[in-house]
Amino acid sequence: MATLVNPNLITDLQKFGAADVNACFSCGNCTAICPLADNDATFPRRFIRLAQVGLTDDLVTSKELWTCYQCGMCTSRCPQEADPAEFMATARRYAIAKLDRTGIARAMYTSPVAAAVISLVGLVIFGGFFASVKATAEERLVFGVPYEWIHLVGLVVMILVVLIAVFNLAMMARATAKRDEVSAKSLFGSRKAWGNTLRAVWYSVGVESLGQKRYREDCEDDDPKEPLYRRRWLIHFLTVWGFLALFAATLIHYGSDIIGLQGAAVGVVALVARVVGTIGGIAMMYGVTWFMINRKQKVSAAAQHSAPSDWLFLWMLWITGLTGFIIEVSLYLPQDHPQPWAYVLFLVHVAIAMELVLFLPFTKFAHVMYRPVALFFYALAKQRSAELQSV
Numbered sequence: 001m002a003t004l005v006n007p008n009l010i011t012d013l014q015k016f017g018a019a020d021v022n023a024c025f026s027c028g029n030c031t032a033i034c035p036l037a038d039n040d041a042t043f044p045r046r047f048i049r050l051a052q053v054g055l056t057d058d059l060v061t062s063k064e065l066w067t068c069y070q071c072g073m074c075t076s077r078c079p080q081e082a083d084p085a086e087f088m089a090t091a092r093r094y095a096i097a098k099l100d101r102t103g104i105a106r107a108m109y110t111s112p113v114a115a116a117v118i119s120l121v122g123l124v125i126f127g128g129f130f131a132s133v134k135a136t137a138e139e140r141l142v143f144g145v146p147y148e149w150i151h152l153v154g155l156v157v158m159i160l161v162v163l164i165a166v167f168n169l170a171m172m173a174r175a176t177a178k179r180d181e182v183s184a185k186s187l188f189g190s191r192k193a194w195g196n197t198l199r200a201v202w203y204s205v206g207v208e209s210l211g212q213k214r215y216r217e218d219c220e221d222d223d224p225k226e227p228l229y230r231r232r233w234l235i236h237f238l239t240v241w242g243f244l245a246l247f248a249a250t251l252i253h254y255g256s257d258i259i260g261l262q263g264a265a266v267g268v269v270a271l272v273a274r275v276v277g278t279i280g281g282i283a284m285m286y287g288v289t290w291f292m293i294n295r296k297q298k299v300s301a302a303a304q305h306s307a308p309s310d311w312l313f314l315w316m317l318w319i320t321g322l323t324g325f326i327i328e329v330s331l332y333l334p335q336d337h338p339q340p341w342a343y344v345l346f347l348v349h350v351a352i353a354m355e356l357v358l359f360l361p362f363t364k365f366a367h368v369m370y371r372p373v374a375l376f377f378y379a380l381a382k383q384r385s386a387e388l389q390s391v
């Protein structure tokens with residue numbers, strides 16, 4: 001099949017933040033210093049080469065793109081100021097935009113105005129909808145909003161996001177599998193194949209996505225090294241687990257409703273959800289706040305460049321967390337009088353939370369779906385290479 005060459009690839013990439021990688025003369029300094037290069041004598045400069053020769057598809061569907069956590073060592077050794085660390089981050093933004101066929105991710109990454117307009121429109125639609133829903137006498141209310149409607153809209157948003165995410169991931173996975181010659185047979189054709197597949201899943205989801213082993217190791221190479229309380233891996237770890245805890249608290253609430261718990265069990269489950277949600281909220285707020293400070297102060301290579309949608313993503317997480325806490329506190333205030341401010345705050349909270357989930361395929365949030373898939377293929381390739389070496 002013919003290979004399509006895009007002569008404007010570098011110009012296009014620069015809209016997403018890359019430095020001028022035309023300056024790269026492939027000296028190999030970045031490879032020599034990169035802790036991920038292992039036996040790969042072309043990482044990361046191979047990606048700059050792909051951009052120089054205009055191979056868009058190879059660049060955006062490459063699994064190795066997602067293995068880099070932007071420690072910045074390559075940039076510090078580059079004699080041409082081509083900033084390979086920033087280039088890798090830009091290529092990931094570009095990949096998110098390219099794999100999204102709606103054009104929303106591209107608009108949000110390249111235009112602050114578009115990012116603001118899209119998020120405002122979403123906010124008005126969600127907030128306006130919940131404000132306009134008229135409750136019947138029988139319906140349970142949360143700050144004047146019918147409980148069932150919140151669940152229903154949440155469900156519709158989740159289904160929509162899953163459909164878009166699965167489509168985008170399928171495109172990326174298909175291209176990677178084709179290039180790596182991974183087939184259904186090589187994944188599930190024998191007991192050994194099953195074993196390798198499960199080990200690769202454990203590596204990508206357990207060891208890296210939840211345990212963030214290599215992110216921790218990469219941060220050992222950060223220069224300057226930040227104190228532990230604001231290290232990149234720690235604040236990322238707390239943000240991830242805080243978000244997961246908040247998600248779990250929502251599922252516990254939702255699950256107890258579906259099961260139809262009665263009596264004392266309702267109070268116990270509500271207490272568990274509240275404790276999990278509060279701990280998760282604190283962890284997430286801590287992580288996101290430090291991410292914002294680090295980006296504002298540009299403390300490391302990873303914090304040097306922020307696209308509009310990177311900031312939008314962080315602000316949405318932060319506002320969702322803060323409004324959630326204030327609403328939580330307001331539940332302990334005397335409830336004799338109506339609290340209009342709590343109603344407005346609640347509308348803002350649910351609208352931004354829904355929008356945050358809906359934006360998953362279009363913002364920095366998308367790395368939570370692409371990185372595990374890329375790391376899965378990366379682990380398979382590592383296994384295959386180890387097997388070949390042992391023969």
Ligand code: SF4
Pocket residue numbers: 023024025026027028029030031045048074077078079080081082083084
């Ligand atoms: S160190 Fe700089 S000039 Fe050398 S290969 Fe890497 S990016 Fe290119």
Ligand code: SF4
Pocket residue numbers: 033034035036037043044067068069070071072073074075084085088218
């Ligand atoms: S930022 Fe670090 S991990 Fe990424 S390519 Fe450069 S040296 Fe390697």
